[in-house]
Amino acid sequence: MSETPAAPASESQPSALDREMLEDYLNQHLLGSRPGVPAFRAAADTWEGTPQHAVLARLADGVEASQERLEEIIARLGFTTPVRDRAAGAVAAAGGRLNPVNAVRAKGSGWTQVELDVLTGALQGQSEMWRILERLAPHVPGLDAEEARGLLEQTREYLAEVQRVTDETLLRRFLG
Structure with a gap:
C-alpha cells in the first residue's frame, strides 16, 4: 500500500497573521498610489477640451477616494504609515502632477x-x-470582504473606462 504524500500547506490552512507583512504591503500600495491621483489629473489636463477630459477628471476623484479608503483601512487595522513613507508619498504625488510621462500634454x-x-x-x-x-x-479582524469586493469592482470599472478612452482615441492617434 503506498502512502499518500502529505499535502503542502495551502492558503486554506492559514497560520497566524503576519501583521508586519500586511502593514508593509498596505503601506507600499499607499505609497505607490500617491502619484496616481496627480497622474489622473495630469491626464485629464492632456485631454482638456475633449469628452475624455470629464471622464479622466471623474476618475481622478474616484482614485483619490479609493486612496482615502486605503488610509482608513490602514488606520482601522491599527497600522501606521512611517514618516519616511509619508514624505516619499508627498514627493511622488508632486512628481505625478508634473506628469513626467507626457510633460507637454500632447494628445x-x-x-x-x-x-x-x-x-x-x-x-x-x-x-x-x-x-x-x-x-x-x-x-x-477589521478587514471587510464586502468592502474590498466593492472597491475591487469599482476599480475594475475605472479600468474599463480608461480602456474605453484608449479605444475611442487610438485610431486617430495611430492611423491619423
Whole structure:
C-alpha cells in the first residue's frame, strides 16, 4: 500500500497573521498610489477640451477616494504609515502632477498612449490589492470582504473606462 504524500500547506490552512507583512504591503500600495491621483489629473489636463477630459477628471476623484479608503483601512487595522513613507508619498504625488510621462500634454504623440497605459497599470495594481484584501478578510479582524469586493469592482470599472478612452482615441492617434 503506498502512502499518500502529505499535502503542502495551502492558503486554506492559514497560520497566524503576519501583521508586519500586511502593514508593509498596505503601506507600499499607499505609497505607490500617491502619484496616481496627480497622474489622473495630469491626464485629464492632456485631454482638456475633449469628452475624455470629464471622464479622466471623474476618475481622478474616484482614485483619490479609493486612496482615502486605503488610509482608513490602514488606520482601522491599527497600522501606521512611517514618516519616511509619508514624505516619499508627498514627493511622488508632486512628481505625478508634473506628469513626467507626457510633460507637454500632447494628445498626438506616443506619450499620450503611454500616459493612458500608465493609468491602466496603476488600476491593475490597485485591483490586485483589493482582490488580495478580499481573500484575506476572513482571516484578518477589521478587514471587510464586502468592502474590498466593492472597491475591487469599482476599480475594475475605472479600468474599463480608461480602456474605453484608449479605444475611442487610438485610431486617430495611430492611423491619423
